[in-house]
Amino acid sequence: MAAKDEFGRAGEERAAQHLEALGYEILERNWRCAQGEIDLIAARGDLLCVIEVKTRRSDRFGHPFEAVDERKRRRLWRLAFAWAEAHPDIARGRPLRLEAIGLTGAEPADARLEHLDDLR
Template sequence: MAAKDELGRAGEERAARHLIDLGYTVLDRNWRCAQGELDIVAVRGAHLAVIEVKTRRSAAFGHPFEAIDGRKRRRLWQLAHAWVEAHPDLARARSVRLEAIGIIGADPACGELEHLVDLS
């Protein structure tokens, strides 16, 4: 596995633990369909959260959230709708929102973590 992939997986693991600590229930990780992949799908209360995780060793090439531009948000919404269609029982009566977790640090397990709760 490439170092970049290992960094990403470690970041997603840290993000999932962070969400669980906040009271989220993780429903899916690395969910794939023909349109792409969602990092994490979780619920907390009445919200179904589609969470994009971006992990960087440093901010030398920009903050992780800078990679989530308008085009990326539109794609995440498309993927969120595909997930809801594939899992109607889990998504019923919940509002859907996009969230992001950015991690900066050589070791994602102890790097700086930021969590944006609503990317609308």
């Protein structure tokens, strides 16, 4: 695995730990379909949360949340509905919500973590 990919995976692990500490249940990691990939899918109460994780070594090329633009949000919604269709027993009757976690720092383990819990 390339160093960049390992860095991203470490960021996703830190994000999952953060979510679990808040009471989320991680249902799936790196779910893939023909349309793309969802980093994390979690349940929090009745909500199903689709979480995009962006890990950056610095803000040099912009804040991590800048990468979750309108186009990316539309794609995440399509993926969220595809996941729900593939998992009807889990998703039926539960609202979906998009979230994002941004990590900025040289090492994901101690990077600054920011969590947007309702992307619109």
